[in-house]
Amino acid sequence: MLNKYPVAALLLFGALPYSSAFAQDAAKAAKKFMAEDGTPALVQFRVEAPAYTLSQARQAFVEQLQLSNDDQMLRARTDLDNLGFAHEKYTQYYKGIKVEHATYTLHAKQGKVESMSGQVERISNLSVTPSVDAKAALQRALAFVGAKKYMWEDPAEEAGLKQQENNPAATYRPQGELVIVRNEQSTNPARHGKPTLAWKFDVYAQSPVSRAYVYVDAHSGEVVLQDAIIKHAAATGTLATKYSGTQSSATSTTTGGYYLREATRGSGIETYNCRKSNSYTNAVDFVDADNNWTEYANANFDNAALDAHWGAQAVYDYWKNVHARNSYNNAGAKIKSYVHFDDTPGDGKGYENAYWNGSVMTYGDGYSRFDPLTSLDVCAHEIGHAVCSSTANLTYSNESGALNEGFSDIWGAAVEYYKAPNKATWLIGEDIDKVRPALRSMSDPNSEGQPDTYRGTSWYSGTGDNGGVHTNSGVLNHWFYILSVGKTGTNDIGSAYSVTGIGIDAAAKIAYRTESVYLTASSNYAAARTYSIQAATDLYGAGSAQVTAVTNAWYAVGVGAAAGGGTTPPPTTVTYCTSKGTNVSYEWIDLVSIGGINRTSSKDAGYYDGTALNANVTAGTAQTINFSAGFTSTAYTEYWKIFIDYNQDGDFSDAGETVVSGSSSSAATLSSTFTVPATAKNGKTRLRVVMSDNSGTTSCGSYSYGETEDYSITISGGAAIADTGDGGGSNMGLLAQTTTQNLELYPNPATDVLRLTMPNNIAITAVTVTDLRGVKVLGVKVEGNQLNVSSLAQGIYTLTATDGQKVFHQRFVKQ
The missing domain is CATH 3.10.450 (Nuclear Transport Factor 2; Chain: A,)
Structure with a gap:
C-alpha cells in the first residue's frame, strides 16, 4: 500500500512571514554538532534566550535544517520527562513518502526549545513512483x-x-x-x-x-x-529457581491450581510452555497445585520457567522504580514469555538462543553451548530490545545495531545489579554458558572476542551477524563499565586515559536518557558520544563531574577527545615546523570538526595547539571535515589549506598530504571530503588547518592575516609503513549557509522597495533572490541600490549580493 500522509497532518514548509531579525538571532544562537553525513545531529540554543517555542517548530526546521520544499515533517508524539522537558518528535516525509529512520525531536522547557536533535536525509530528484509493484x-x-x-x-x-x-x-x-x-x-x-x-x-x-x-x-x-526484529542474544543469567534460588513471584489462581500469570504490573506478566515446539498458539500454562513450585527442578528443566516469570517481573520493577517507565513501551504493555521453544522440533537438539520477536519473549532450552536461556540478565537484555524498539528504534545492522545490542547488555547488567547485586554484574550469560566463563564481558570485552576500543583489537568489519552487532557492541559495553566504576590505562590506539567512575545508577540514568531522548534509528558511535554528553548535561549540569566522566569514558574506548579529567598519549618524537598568523584582528578560524574533533573558538593569537583532541579514521575510507572562518566585520576572501602527515615523517610535503585547498569569502560552515589512502601509516599523526588571506601561504612559517590550528588524527586499518600515494584531496563546498550582518536591507519587512547597503558602501555587481525552496526568482535587478519587490508574493526570501569577490547573504520578508 502507498503510505501517503494526510496533507492536513503535516508540518509544511510554506511562506509564512516572520521576523528576519529573529531568524538572524536564531542562527547566531545555534551551536551545531554535525553527523558524519554533514547534517546537524544536535542543535543547541542559549538557555537564557531560546530561539524558538514549540509553536514555531516550522521555523526551527526551516532555519536550522534547511529542508527543501519536497520535505515535510509530521509530528509523531510528545513525551514528558521528570526534568520538566517536553520532547516533540517529528518524522520526515519526502513528497509524501515516509523516510525510514529519519526523525527529529524538539526538546523544550515551558514551551521554549532548548535544543533539537535527530537525523534527516538530504534527498533530491528521487522518483516516488514505483517501477516494481x-x-x-x-x-x-x-x-x-x-x-x-x-x-x-x-x-x-x-x-x-x-x-x-x-x-x-x-x-x-x-x-x-x-x-x-x-x-x-x-x-x-x-x-x-x-x-x-x-x-x-x-x-x-x-x-x-x-x-x-x-x-x-x-x-x-x-x-x-x-x-x-528478532534480536538473537544468547543471553546471560541470574535468578529464579534454577539460577537464583527461591524467589517470591506473583501468580494467579484458576480452577486446577496456580498459573504463572499476574495482573498487578502494567497489563500483566504471563509465562507459557511451548512444550519443545515452535508454536505459540499451542503453548499451555505451567500449573502448580499448591503454589509451591519446588517440584519444577526436574529433568525437563521446567524450573527455567520460574526464572523467566520472576525475571520479567524484576525487569518490569526496574524500569518502573528506577526510570519511571511503565513496561517496555511506557504504556503498560503485557509481557509474555514462552519457555521450552524449539525452532526445529524432533531433531533432538534444543534451541540455543533467546529473543524478543517484536511482541513476546522466547526462550530455548539450550543444547551443547547453553543451559536454558532464562537467566535474569537474559530477560533484561531481551526486554531491553523492546525498550529500544519503543524509543530510539536503532536499526539492527552495523554500528547502530552494535549500539542496539550494547544497550540491551547495559540493561542486563543494570537489572542484575538492581535485583541480584551479588551476581557477576559485568559478565553476560555466566549462569547459562556451559563452555566459557560467559558469553560477553563488559569489564574485559577482549576476553570474549569483543573489542574494547573503537576499531581496535577484535573489531569486526565484515557483513556477518548484521555487520558485527554482537561483536562491536563491546565498545559500548566497556564505555558503560568504565563510566560506572572508573579505570586507568592505555587503549588499543595508544590513548592513555584515567576516568573516575560515577556509579552504575548514575551511568544507567545517562544511558537511558541517551537512548530514550536523543538517539535515532541510524545513530552511530559518534552520535552516541554527542548525545550521552548532552544527556549528562541535562541531568547533572554543564561542566559537572558526570559530564567529564562520560566524555573521558568515550575517549578511553577510542571515540572522541578527552575532557579535563582524562590524559593524552605520550607526545610523539616527530617535530613539526611552526606555522602561525601574525594578525588576527580581522579573521581567524572559528570551527574545525571531524570525527571526535568538534571545536568552536574565537581568535587564538594566530595559532592553536589542539593535538590533545583526536579523530579516529580508517585507511581507505572517505572522511568529511567541516570548518569556518570568523570575521570582525567584513568577510574577506580566505585561502584554506588542510594537511595530514599520512606517513608520519614530520612534514606535509609528500604527495596527497594536502587534503583540502581552496578559497572562500563566506563566514558559513564549509565542508570538504577526502579519502584516507590505504597506504597511510597506522597510529596517531598530525592534522594541520591553515587559513590565510595570502594564497601563497604554505604549511610552515609565519604569514600576516589568518590562523593555524593543529590537531591529532589516529589512523587504523592502514600500513605499518606508509607509502606517499595520492591522498585524495578534494575541493571545498558549502555545508550550510548563514546570514551575515555586513549587508543591510531596509525596510525589512518590505512592501514595495527594498534598499541595499553593502559594507563600506562597496559597489554591487550582481544580485540574486531565492525563495524558501531555494528556487531563484527571475527578473530581479537592482537600480540605485534599490530592489523593487512589489511583484513578489508574500513570504521569506534570501538575497545574495556580491562585489565580484565577496558574497553576502541576507533574508528579508515581503509583506
Whole structure:
C-alpha cells in the first residue's frame, strides 16, 4: 500500500512571514554538532534566550535544517520527562513518502526549545513512483529470506494472531509499505548509503525462525536493507529457581491450581510452555497445585520457567522504580514469555538462543553451548530490545545495531545489579554458558572476542551477524563499565586515559536518557558520544563531574577527545615546523570538526595547539571535515589549506598530504571530503588547518592575516609503513549557509522597495533572490541600490549580493 500522509497532518514548509531579525538571532544562537553525513545531529540554543517555542517548530526546521520544499515533517508524539522537558518528535516525509529512520525531536522547557536533535536525509530528484509493484517485491523479499515455512502458512498461528489481536483481518502475511530508506546492501559506491524508494515488508519465518523488516528497491527489485526484529542474544543469567534460588513471584489462581500469570504490573506478566515446539498458539500454562513450585527442578528443566516469570517481573520493577517507565513501551504493555521453544522440533537438539520477536519473549532450552536461556540478565537484555524498539528504534545492522545490542547488555547488567547485586554484574550469560566463563564481558570485552576500543583489537568489519552487532557492541559495553566504576590505562590506539567512575545508577540514568531522548534509528558511535554528553548535561549540569566522566569514558574506548579529567598519549618524537598568523584582528578560524574533533573558538593569537583532541579514521575510507572562518566585520576572501602527515615523517610535503585547498569569502560552515589512502601509516599523526588571506601561504612559517590550528588524527586499518600515494584531496563546498550582518536591507519587512547597503558602501555587481525552496526568482535587478519587490508574493526570501569577490547573504520578508 502507498503510505501517503494526510496533507492536513503535516508540518509544511510554506511562506509564512516572520521576523528576519529573529531568524538572524536564531542562527547566531545555534551551536551545531554535525553527523558524519554533514547534517546537524544536535542543535543547541542559549538557555537564557531560546530561539524558538514549540509553536514555531516550522521555523526551527526551516532555519536550522534547511529542508527543501519536497520535505515535510509530521509530528509523531510528545513525551514528558521528570526534568520538566517536553520532547516533540517529528518524522520526515519526502513528497509524501515516509523516510525510514529519519526523525527529529524538539526538546523544550515551558514551551521554549532548548535544543533539537535527530537525523534527516538530504534527498533530491528521487522518483516516488514505483517501477516494481508490491507483489513482485514481496517475492524478491521471500527469496532473500529463503525460509522453509512462514508464519502465515500455518493456519493455527494465523488463527492465534486473529484471537490475540481481536481482529478477524489480522495476518502474518506481509503487507507492502512504500518508504524511502538508505541502501545498505549494495557494494556499488554510487548506490551504497543513498536514499532509495523501497517496499518495506515484515517477514516472519517459522522455520528456520527469523523475523525482519526487509526493504526491496521499488525500481530495481534488489533488497537494500534487512533490519532484524528478532534480536538473537544468547543471553546471560541470574535468578529464579534454577539460577537464583527461591524467589517470591506473583501468580494467579484458576480452577486446577496456580498459573504463572499476574495482573498487578502494567497489563500483566504471563509465562507459557511451548512444550519443545515452535508454536505459540499451542503453548499451555505451567500449573502448580499448591503454589509451591519446588517440584519444577526436574529433568525437563521446567524450573527455567520460574526464572523467566520472576525475571520479567524484576525487569518490569526496574524500569518502573528506577526510570519511571511503565513496561517496555511506557504504556503498560503485557509481557509474555514462552519457555521450552524449539525452532526445529524432533531433531533432538534444543534451541540455543533467546529473543524478543517484536511482541513476546522466547526462550530455548539450550543444547551443547547453553543451559536454558532464562537467566535474569537474559530477560533484561531481551526486554531491553523492546525498550529500544519503543524509543530510539536503532536499526539492527552495523554500528547502530552494535549500539542496539550494547544497550540491551547495559540493561542486563543494570537489572542484575538492581535485583541480584551479588551476581557477576559485568559478565553476560555466566549462569547459562556451559563452555566459557560467559558469553560477553563488559569489564574485559577482549576476553570474549569483543573489542574494547573503537576499531581496535577484535573489531569486526565484515557483513556477518548484521555487520558485527554482537561483536562491536563491546565498545559500548566497556564505555558503560568504565563510566560506572572508573579505570586507568592505555587503549588499543595508544590513548592513555584515567576516568573516575560515577556509579552504575548514575551511568544507567545517562544511558537511558541517551537512548530514550536523543538517539535515532541510524545513530552511530559518534552520535552516541554527542548525545550521552548532552544527556549528562541535562541531568547533572554543564561542566559537572558526570559530564567529564562520560566524555573521558568515550575517549578511553577510542571515540572522541578527552575532557579535563582524562590524559593524552605520550607526545610523539616527530617535530613539526611552526606555522602561525601574525594578525588576527580581522579573521581567524572559528570551527574545525571531524570525527571526535568538534571545536568552536574565537581568535587564538594566530595559532592553536589542539593535538590533545583526536579523530579516529580508517585507511581507505572517505572522511568529511567541516570548518569556518570568523570575521570582525567584513568577510574577506580566505585561502584554506588542510594537511595530514599520512606517513608520519614530520612534514606535509609528500604527495596527497594536502587534503583540502581552496578559497572562500563566506563566514558559513564549509565542508570538504577526502579519502584516507590505504597506504597511510597506522597510529596517531598530525592534522594541520591553515587559513590565510595570502594564497601563497604554505604549511610552515609565519604569514600576516589568518590562523593555524593543529590537531591529532589516529589512523587504523592502514600500513605499518606508509607509502606517499595520492591522498585524495578534494575541493571545498558549502555545508550550510548563514546570514551575515555586513549587508543591510531596509525596510525589512518590505512592501514595495527594498534598499541595499553593502559594507563600506562597496559597489554591487550582481544580485540574486531565492525563495524558501531555494528556487531563484527571475527578473530581479537592482537600480540605485534599490530592489523593487512589489511583484513578489508574500513570504521569506534570501538575497545574495556580491562585489565580484565577496558574497553576502541576507533574508528579508515581503509583506
